[in-house]
Structure formats: C-alpha cells, structure tokens
Amino acid sequence: MDKNIVKTLLQDQNNTRNFGHLRTADGRALRPDIIRSNMLSREKQISCNINQSLKTIVDLRITEEGGGDENEIFSSATIISLPILFGNLSPKKIGEWLMLGEIEKIDSFLENGYLEFTTSFGTQIKTFFELITEESNLPLAFHCSAGKDRTGTLAALFLLALGVSKEDVIADYMETNNRIKVEETAKKIAEHFDNNTEMVLPHPEKSQEALKLLLGVKLRWIEIFLEGIDRNFGGVDRYLEDELQVDLHLLRKIYIID
16 A cells, blocks of 8 residues: 555645533533644644644654654644554555455454553653643644544543543544545545556455545544543543543643633
C-alpha cells in the first residue's frame, strides 16, 4: 500500500475540533483552546477553532508516519514529539492485509490496540497531562495521523477527567466518522492502487471495506478501552490520579469554566 497517497488523503481531512461545545455532567462549559486533530497541515484547521496562534503542538505519530518535533505550517509553535505506536504490527503487514481485504484481521488488530492502550503508554499519557496542565502551553493541539485512535483515547481520558458524561465522550469519539470522509477516501486509495501498480487486488471490494474500517472508528473500540481502564484501575480518575499522578484538581481548575 502506497504510504504517500494515504498520507496525502489524510492531510485533506478535517478531523479537527475543540471541546468548547461540550459541558460537564453538571452543566459547566469547557475552555475552547485545546484542540484534537488529524495531522496538522493547514492553518485553516486551527483558525476555524480558535482566533489565536497555537503555542504548543503534541505530535503522537511515530517517525515512520512523519512524526517529530517540526511543523513548517505552524513554525512558531513548540512541537512536542510524544510518539505512540498503536498496535504491535508494522505498517507493511497492515498494508498486506488491506490489499488482501483481511477485514477481520484489521478489526482484531484495532481491538487489540485499544486493549493495549489500557495498560501501556503510561509515560506518554502522563507527559501529555503534564503538558496540558501547564497553562502557559495553551492554546494547544494534539494529534496523530487520522486523529481517531491515539488522539481519540487521550481525548476520552481528558473529557472524562473533567466530568463530561460518558455518553458525550463517546459521541465526541464517534464524530470522527462524520469528519473523515471514509467512503470517499477509501475509494480514492483503492483507485490509486488500481491505476498505479501492476498487482491486481484479489478482492477489491473487501480491500475497500478494510480501508473504510481502518479509517473510521467503531463504538466497540472505545468501549474496549474504557472497560479496560475500569477493570484495571477502577476508573479514569483513579487511573490518572493514582497511577499517573495527574493533578485532577488543577486540570479541572484550568479547563472548566464556571
């Protein structure tokens, strides 16, 4: 699978949003100057959400995806590289599954990735919360490639820690399916592959369905993550406060608008 065409099409997506439209369970508003996103490649992604320049960008991508501590579009921002490898398979293996239309294997890979997130990456998650509880870092954006899995789980932890209802947290997570043009993007990638390679896809329709699965999100995936946090740590607050020593009082003081 051509990584360049996938990257180009993901750059064209607008899976970028702040949390200013959400409320805590007791009705209080949230600050709008922390943003979740897919890869940041256009100034408009941010200008549609806030009217000021970003101070900090947290990049969750690994080096092979283009992650690092530079962003030419947002050159005035401080870029923090906080790489998280989602799942334990190489991009090459995933590409093979996509070409073969291995829908079940890709679904299982993503489920395992969300399950792994419940016990792994504690150092990165702790660092993320340290960054967002330093008010001088705001406005801040955090992102991965598509802004759905790594970004989605961190967003869920952040919102639940602030007291946003589980239903609203899941709705924010599922909003990715409205933001990423899954059908269109999967079709373009499949067409590119058909037109620019000599290999014939053995099951083109399955390959396109596998692409749609990889590009979108499923309710079951975020449920696996949240169930794992509850099972392993007794809930999000205990996980963040007891396991990672996150200052929840400070977090809420910064982001909840009375």
